[in-house]
Each structure stands twice: as C-alpha cells, then as structure tokens.
Amino acid sequence: MVFSSITFLFIFLPVILVLYYIIPDKFKNVVMLSASLIFYAWGEPLYVIFLILSILFNYVCGLDIGAKQKDLRKAKLSLVFAVTVNICFLGFFKYYGFLMDSLNAVLPVNIPYRELPLPIGISIYILQAISYLVDVYRREAEPQxxxxxxxxxxxxxxQLTAGPIVRYIHIEEQLKRRTLSTRRFGQGAVYFITGLGKKVILANSAGNVFEHIWGLQAGHVSVLTAWIGCISFGFQIYFELSGYSDMAMGLAKMFGFEFPKNFDYPYTASSISGFWKRWHISLGNWFREYVYIPLGTGHQGRSRQVLNLLIVWMLIGFWYGDSWTFLFWGLYYGILLIMERFWWGRSMKRMPSVVRHIYTMALILIGWVFFFSPSLGAAVKYMGVMFGPGASGFIDKQAFFYVTTHWLLYLTAILGSSTAGYRGIRYIIDSFEDGRAKKAAASVIYIGIFLISIAYLVTEPSNSLLYFKF
Incomplete structure (x- = not known):
C-alpha cells in the first residue's frame, strides 16, 4: 500500500485516525503498531514475518547491550554481533541478486538462482534498528x-517505506507520550496534502515524460530532448521522495509525532556539498553519525579523510540500489565533494551565484544519468547524446513538442522545487487581512490540491513508487 492510493486515503487512514483518537492514551501505541503491521502486510504478507522477527531480535539485543554496560568489551561484542546480523539481513535480501549476477559475469559457468523480491522499507527499518542499538551502546538512550x-x-x-530515517534518541520520549491538538492535526494535513500533490501531480507527470523519452530508439534523440528527459527524471525523483517525506511528516503530526525535515529545496543549492546538506537529510545525518564519525576523520590527515569519504559515499550509493551504476553514482558524488573540500571549494565562493548554481545543477543532472541507467554503458551512451555524439541533432520536433505541451508542468516544477512556490501561496493567503478569510483562502488552496490529486489518481491508476525499485 502507498500513501498516494485511493485505498489508503479513503479507507485505511480514516479508520486508523478514528480508532486512534477515540481510544484511551495507554492503547494508542497498540493501535499504531497494529496499523503499521497491517499496512506492511497489505503489500508484503510474507515479509511482515521478517519485520516482526527484526523487532524481536533488536529488542533482545538492545536489552543485552544495556545489561553489559559495565563491561565495555562484552557490550561492544554484543553490538558488533547485532549490527552484523542486521547488515547481513539487509545484504541478503537487497544484494543477493547483484552478487549472483556479478559472479555469473566472471565465472565460466552460470549459477542458476531464484530472484527474491526486495522487502519494502527494509533499507529504512534496518538503519533505524542499528541507530537504536548504537545509541544504547553509547548510553545516549536507555534500552527499551x-x-x-x-x-x-x-x-x-x-515513514516505514520511504523515510525519513528517524534516530531513536530523537523519538524516544515521543514513544512514551505525545500531544494531540487540532492545530497540529491541521499542520499535518497541510504537509500531507502538499506531499500528495508533489507525488501525484508533479512526480508522476514528470515521470511519464522521462519514460517516453527513455523509450525512444537510439539515434532518434536530439541533444535537447535528452536534456529534457534528464531534467524530467530530476523533477520526478525529487518530487516523489520529498513528497513522500512531506506526507510522512504530515501523518506523524496527525498522530502526535514530530519527524525531522528530509528535503530542504536541494535544487536551490550553489554547490554539491550544499546540495547534499539539503537532499535526503536524514540519510546523510545517519551516515555521518554512524559511519563517517566512527571512522575517526576528525583526527586524521587529508589522505585518510579522502579514503573515508570514498568509503561513506560508496556505501550511500549501494544503499540506494544494488547495481554498479549506484556504486559509481555514490563514488561520483564522493569525488565531487572531495574536490570541493580540498581543491576548488574556495575558488567557487568567489564566483557569481548564478555560475555556481549552473555548475551545481549540471553536475546533479549528470549524476542522475548514472542513477536511472540500467548499466554504465547505457549511462555513457545517454550522456553521449546529451553532449552531442550519438544525437540526431541539437533540436528536433520532439523537443519542441515537449517544451510547448509541458511548459506549465516545468514552470510549476521549478516553482515547487524552490521557495518561490511556498512564498507564492503564503502571499495569496496573507493578502487577506481578516483571520477567517486567511483560513478560508488556505482551505480553498489545499482542498483544491487534494481534489486535483484525487482526479489524477482516478484517471491514472498506475501509481507505483519509484523508491520501491531501489
């Protein structure tokens, strides 16, 4: 089940909200946990067993680590064991097919194997489990x-299916008690509707353009058409992931929780480091806290810092997907960040902001080619079209068609991926002096977004989540 579905919007969510608000406080966690398992089992009836086993395993391991706090050596061994099991669990399901394909590519014989479907959300809940265990070991949190x-x-x-990744210490107290209010519920509804609009209206529409361009025959794509396809994918993945994060934050507020911001207008960044401070923030913070800092980079020389950055970004690339293209994509960003930190970062600051932004967006779009391509060869071929070799020309009728028929989509996407869109909505609402008029204007805007989203869902039932592929 996905948030952007008729079943979730008009059956699952209303039922859970009614039960949650009418039941006594001491049973609210029971309702939420039951709802979460049902939500997961809806699309993964078998894998919900593994989710439950993961909960039981990490519960026991957390208690074990807490009980051995007086003996740091034993506590560390328990932590290493628990983290290793979690990583192996993730590795088996996510990288089993990749490993077998890689072996078959180099071995003289072909080893047959059965491809396993990836449990949805496993990349999220395994990282959260590790967060809990490490926080208990560090004594930053009590064993639950x-x-x-x-x-x-x-x-x-x-946040089970697409994040944000929430650290245990940031939500520990909220698991015990939280405050419900109409104001917080209203804020949550606004976040949720905004995210729904991002996903259903913008991400799906941009994705349709990308899929059409990607499906064009080689040699029949112009330079401009290739760039339009890449830009369309960039909008698709941003509005899908940030939209889902907004929906997660909105749902959390409705149930009394507070989740951290996961995206902060990353396409407005003027450097690659600035982009990654704004893109998938919770993921970057997790790797910084649990991988980068433990590697000891703060007290090492430049060469060691470079090595550790490459390790971290290789892992981030592999976290996103199980292929060599994702590994290369991670290393690509690792190298760019190293270059900005140690070589040309200071020179960049002296450049005009427009030049820095063009530089950043160009490198981001090139990175997306590695991200969406099924192989490195396909990525190189597509980039060849983007820069001339292999293209049918600089511009063709297809490029003109996409620009003239989808200009409103791209204009809306540009506004929505910058603060201009939010400021525009606030300007309309604040133009009314009376408080009731402001609330009425806001209601009309967000109800309108919701109704348009529903219309898209009804007319375009295909609404898969791009994130599920990774």
Whole structure:
C-alpha cells in the first residue's frame, strides 16, 4: 500500500485516525503498531514475518547491550554481533541478486538462482534498528523494555517505506507520550496534502515524460530532448521522495509525532556539498553519525579523510540500489565533494551565484544519468547524446513538442522545487487581512490540491513508487 492510493486515503487512514483518537492514551501505541503491521502486510504478507522477527531480535539485543554496560568489551561484542546480523539481513535480501549476477559475469559457468523480491522499507527499518542499538551502546538512550515502543519505532507506517530515517534518541520520549491538538492535526494535513500533490501531480507527470523519452530508439534523440528527459527524471525523483517525506511528516503530526525535515529545496543549492546538506537529510545525518564519525576523520590527515569519504559515499550509493551504476553514482558524488573540500571549494565562493548554481545543477543532472541507467554503458551512451555524439541533432520536433505541451508542468516544477512556490501561496493567503478569510483562502488552496490529486489518481491508476525499485 502507498500513501498516494485511493485505498489508503479513503479507507485505511480514516479508520486508523478514528480508532486512534477515540481510544484511551495507554492503547494508542497498540493501535499504531497494529496499523503499521497491517499496512506492511497489505503489500508484503510474507515479509511482515521478517519485520516482526527484526523487532524481536533488536529488542533482545538492545536489552543485552544495556545489561553489559559495565563491561565495555562484552557490550561492544554484543553490538558488533547485532549490527552484523542486521547488515547481513539487509545484504541478503537487497544484494543477493547483484552478487549472483556479478559472479555469473566472471565465472565460466552460470549459477542458476531464484530472484527474491526486495522487502519494502527494509533499507529504512534496518538503519533505524542499528541507530537504536548504537545509541544504547553509547548510553545516549536507555534500552527499551517495552517491546511495543520499540516495535512502533522500527515499523511506524508513516515513514516505514520511504523515510525519513528517524534516530531513536530523537523519538524516544515521543514513544512514551505525545500531544494531540487540532492545530497540529491541521499542520499535518497541510504537509500531507502538499506531499500528495508533489507525488501525484508533479512526480508522476514528470515521470511519464522521462519514460517516453527513455523509450525512444537510439539515434532518434536530439541533444535537447535528452536534456529534457534528464531534467524530467530530476523533477520526478525529487518530487516523489520529498513528497513522500512531506506526507510522512504530515501523518506523524496527525498522530502526535514530530519527524525531522528530509528535503530542504536541494535544487536551490550553489554547490554539491550544499546540495547534499539539503537532499535526503536524514540519510546523510545517519551516515555521518554512524559511519563517517566512527571512522575517526576528525583526527586524521587529508589522505585518510579522502579514503573515508570514498568509503561513506560508496556505501550511500549501494544503499540506494544494488547495481554498479549506484556504486559509481555514490563514488561520483564522493569525488565531487572531495574536490570541493580540498581543491576548488574556495575558488567557487568567489564566483557569481548564478555560475555556481549552473555548475551545481549540471553536475546533479549528470549524476542522475548514472542513477536511472540500467548499466554504465547505457549511462555513457545517454550522456553521449546529451553532449552531442550519438544525437540526431541539437533540436528536433520532439523537443519542441515537449517544451510547448509541458511548459506549465516545468514552470510549476521549478516553482515547487524552490521557495518561490511556498512564498507564492503564503502571499495569496496573507493578502487577506481578516483571520477567517486567511483560513478560508488556505482551505480553498489545499482542498483544491487534494481534489486535483484525487482526479489524477482516478484517471491514472498506475501509481507505483519509484523508491520501491531501489
């Protein structure tokens, strides 16, 4: 089940909200945990067993690490064991097919194997489980003795499938008690509707353009058409992931939780480092806290820092997907960040902001080619079209068609991926002096976005989540 579906919007969510608000406080976590398991089992009836086993395993390991706090060596061994099991669990399901394909590519014989479907959300809940175990080991959090609380933290349906990745210490107290209010519920509804519009209206529409261009025959694509396809994918993945994160934050507020911001207008950045401070923030913070800092970069020389950055970005690339293109994509950003930090970062600051922004967006778009291509060869071939070799010319009728028929989509996407879109909505609302008029204007705008999104869902039932492929 996905948030942007008729079933979720008009059956699952209303039922859970009614039960959650009418039931006594001491049973609210039971309702949330039950809802989360049902939500997961809706699309993964078998893999919900593995989710439950993960909860039980990490619950026992957390208690074990907490019980051995007086003996750091034993506590560390318990932590290493628990983290290793979690990583192996993730590695088996996510990288088993990749490993077998790689072996078959180099071995003289072909090893047959059965391809396993990837459990949805496993990349999220495994990282959250590791966060809990490490925080307990560091004594930044107490081992959770209430299995309902830990189960809810690992499996909470608002962020189970696509994040944000929430650190345990940031939500520990909220698992025990939280405040519900009409104001917070209203804020959550606004976040959710905004995210729904991003996903259904903008991401799906941009994705349709990209899929059409990607499906064109080689030799029949112009330079401009190739760039339009790449830009369309850039908008698709941004509005899908940020939209889903907005929906997760909105749902969390409706149930009394507070999730961290996951995207902060990354396409407005004027450097690659600035982009990654704004893109998938919770993921970057997780790798910084649990991988980069433990590697000891703060007290090492430049060569060691470079090595550790490459390790981290290789892991980030592999976290996104199980192919060599994702590994290359991660290393691509690792190298760019190293170059900005140690070589041309200071020179960039002296450049005009427009030049820095063009530089950043060009490199981001090139990176997306590695991200969406099925192989490195396909990525190189597509980039060849973008820069001339292999293209049918600089511009053709197809490029003109996309620009003239989808200009409103791209204009809306540009506004929506910058602060201009938000400021525009606020300007309309604030133009009314009376408080009731402001609320009425806001209601009309967001109800309108919701109704348009529903219309898109009804007319275009195909609404898969791009993130599920990774």
């Amino acid at each position: 003795k209430n299995i309902l609380h830990l189960g809810l933290y690992i499996s909470m349906f608002p």
